[in-house]
Amino acid sequence: MDVDGEKVVQIDRLCKIFKVGFWGRKVTAVDGLSLEVHRGEVFGFLGPNGAGKTTTIKMLMGLIYPSGGVASLFGRPVGDPSAKAKVGFLPEAPYFYAYLTSREFLRFYGHLFGFLGASLDKRINELLELVGMTHARDLQLRKFSKGMLQRVGIAQALINDPELVILDEPMSGLDPIGRKEVRDLILRLKESGKTVMFSSHILHDAELLCDRVAMIMKGRLVACGQVSDLINHGTTQEVEMVIDRLSPDGIEEIRPLATKLVLHGEQVMAVLASQRQVDEALDVLRAHKAKLISLIPHKASLEDLFIREAKGVQQATEVHA
Amino acid sequence: MKVLSIAVNTFRENLRDKLLYNLLIFALLMIGSSLILMRLTLGEFHRLILDIGLGSINFFGVLIAIFVGIGLVSKEIEKKTIYTIVSKPVARYQFLLGKYLGLSLTLLINTAIMAAGLLAVLSFQDVPIHAVLFKALGMIVLEFMVITAVALLFSTFSSATLSAILTLAIYVIGHLTKDLKAFGQKMEGVGRSVLEGMYYILPNLDRFNLKGNVTHQLDVPAGDLLMIAAYGMAYTAFLLTLASVIFQRRDFR
Numbered sequence: 001m002d003v004d005g006e007k008v009v010q011i012d013r014l015c016k017i018f019k020v021g022f023w024g025r026k027v028t029a030v031d032g033l034s035l036e037v038h039r040g041e042v043f044g045f046l047g048p049n050g051a052g053k054t055t056t057i058k059m060l061m062g063l064i065y066p067s068g069g070v071a072s073l074f075g076r077p078v079g080d081p082s083a084k085a086k087v088g089f090l091p092e093a094p095y096f097y098a099y100l101t102s103r104e105f106l107r108f109y110g111h112l113f114g115f116l117g118a119s120l121d122k123r124i125n126e127l128l129e130l131v132g133m134t135h136a137r138d139l140q141l142r143k144f145s146k147g148m149l150q151r152v153g154i155a156q157a158l159i160n161d162p163e164l165v166i167l168d169e170p171m172s173g174l175d176p177i178g179r180k181e182v183r184d185l186i187l188r189l190k191e192s193g194k195t196v197m198f199s200s201h202i203l204h205d206a207e208l209l210c211d212r213v214a215m216i217m218k219g220r221l222v223a224c225g226q227v228s229d230l231i232n233h234g235t236t237q238e239v240e241m242v243i244d245r246l247s248p249d250g251i252e253e254i255r256p257l258a259t260k261l262v263l264h265g266e267q268v269m270a271v272l273a274s275q276r277q278v279d280e281a282l283d284v285l286r287a288h289k290a291k292l293i294s295l296i297p298h299k300a301s302l303e304d305l306f307i308r309e310a311k312g313v314q315q316a317t318e319v320h321a
Numbered sequence: 322m323k324v325l326s327i328a329v330n331t332f333r334e335n336l337r338d339k340l341l342y343n344l345l346i347f348a349l350l351m352i353g354s355s356l357i358l359m360r361l362t363l364g365e366f367h368r369l370i371l372d373i374g375l376g377s378i379n380f381f382g383v384l385i386a387i388f389v390g391i392g393l394v395s396k397e398i399e400k401k402t403i404y405t406i407v408s409k410p411v412a413r414y415q416f417l418l419g420k421y422l423g424l425s426l427t428l429l430i431n432t433a434i435m436a437a438g439l440l441a442v443l444s445f446q447d448v449p450i451h452a453v454l455f456k457a458l459g460m461i462v463l464e465f466m467v468i469t470a471v472a473l474l475f476s477t478f479s480s481a482t483l484s485a486i487l488t489l490a491i492y493v494i495g496h497l498t499k500d501l502k503a504f505g506q507k508m509e510g511v512g513r514s515v516l517e518g519m520y521y522i523l524p525n526l527d528r529f530n531l532k533g534n535v536t537h538q539l540d541v542p543a544g545d546l547l548m549i550a551a552y553g554m555a556y557t558a559f560l561l562t563l564a565s566v567i568f569q570r571r572d573f574r
Contacts, residue, residue: 018574055574058404058573058574061404061407061408062407062408063404063407063408063572063573063574064572064573064574065570065572081410081412082410084408084409084410085410087408089404089405089408091401091404091405091408093401094401094404094405095400095401095402096402096405097330097334097402099333099334099337099338100330100333104333108326108330109405109409111322111323111326112323112326112327112406112409112410112411113409113410114322114323153405156405160409
């Protein structure tokens with residue numbers, strides 16, 4: 001069933017409550033989270049540190065058990081071996097068997113899927129090539145840098161040629177070159193028809209890569225959808241207008257409309273907060289026969305959304321308290 | 322297959338662990354030292370070599386079983402290496418079983434090396450070697466299997482340090498269960514039931530100790546050996562099942 005929009009990951013009202021400390025104080029890590037990841041998309045799972053991203057991913061991988069709600073992979077409950085066989089997983093800040101060389105390491109994981117012999121060796125060589133680690137194939141993992149570990153970690157996640165790749169913070173701790181390489185790799189995976197779900201708190205990466213994103217804070221979903229929709233939704237977009245040869249009277253008329261006004265020789269730069277003010281400013285321009293040089297909407301970024309939502313959540317909890 | 326590859330990987334991990342070699346070297350030194358100690362004793366030096374030899378094999382084997390055994394699972398959880406295993410199509414009990422078999426293989430090979438050392442010393446001193454020696458060595462391996470299972474069980478739910486202490490405690494008490502029973506019989510009421518309960522629940526490790534038979538050249542009938550072996554295996558199976566049940570329910574965080 002390889003139809004567009006098939007749900008590869010389904011999470012329905014998932015909850016996780018941890019008991020911490022000696023007295024078993026209850027801490028809610030994930031709180032009624034619902035979301036879906038469709039086949040073939042790159043899905044960004046965003047949120048600040050401690051939002052519950054890793055906890056959710058661990059529940060998807062069967063590492064911890066949900067306190068409530070259900071999650072499924074390929075329509076099967078999480079933990080089902082046939083679903084696990086189609087998934088590749090890279091944990092956050094991965095630690096691997098330091099005493100193994102890259103090749104032994106990948107061979108071991110291949111064996112766990114029941115792969116053997118020459119075809120496995122071929123696959124290992126391909127993967128080492130893909131992540132650019134061929135030169136270090138006989139080096140023990142204890143001698144690896146963080147970036148190198150991340151790369152063999154990704155190779156490990158791809159050993160079974162998975163349909164779904166789940167990466168937990170794949171870019172964290174990497175230098176700009178390493179991050180770009182991981183980005184390119186994710187795009188290559190998408191091109192080859194794989195579904196990629198990755199968590200990150202680096203929004204720039206998500207903006208460049210993702211078809212859809214979900215943003216969670218304090219274990220709750222605060223936004224989910226296409227990046228462009230999320231950014232535009234409900235935001236009052238600022239517009240920067242540059243005008244030439246506007247008369248002093250015109251300037252005085254525009255001044256109350258603008259949130260910011262800068263005079264620069266013959267030119268005026270005005271920042272306008274909404275569409276209505278832009279319309280009114282244009283009327284002033286026409287009335288005074290001034291020349292419009294440029295009209296640039298300030299593109300909001302995921303970061304703006306992120307900060308806005310974070311503030312919202314904080315205020316909500318303060319009111320609650 | 323999956324269990325086997327985890328076992329092989331565990332064995333490889335053990336082989337690249339320096340602790341193992343340190344313990345092995347000490348064990349061989351101890352066995353060799355009986356040659357020197359022998360010069361200080363009058364007569365009976367056959368018994369001395371056998372006593373020290375088997376004692377060293379037992380002692381260092383148990384140390385390996387405990388200190389490598391407790392790391393088997395708790396280290397995997399602490400270092401998060403288990404994340405990538407459990408997320409593959411591997412059941413948790415398969416992981417445990419693989420780890421257990423891997424360490425058992427390590428212990429078996431270690432015991433073989435230490436036994437070879439002892440046999441070398443014995444033949445060097447022209448000490449007659451009886452079949453009961455090999456029976457005793459077999460029982461020592463069986464004891465290691467039980468201890469490893471105990472260490473594995475503890476490490477599925479507690480930290481490495483705590484597991485080491487608990488396993489060591491079980492090892493010591495396991496050799497004193499007879500005293501527990503005898504002590505209990507002198508008591509009354511609750512104390513008696515508690516001690517008798519402990520006698521039946523804790524492993525009776527002294528059953529595996531055939532050192533006395535070796536030094537006094539007393540053969541052990543096959544029926545007895547079979548009973549001890551059955552006891553050891555049943556107890557190990559019980560521990561491993563319990564460990565699997567606990568491990569299955571555990572959250573890795």
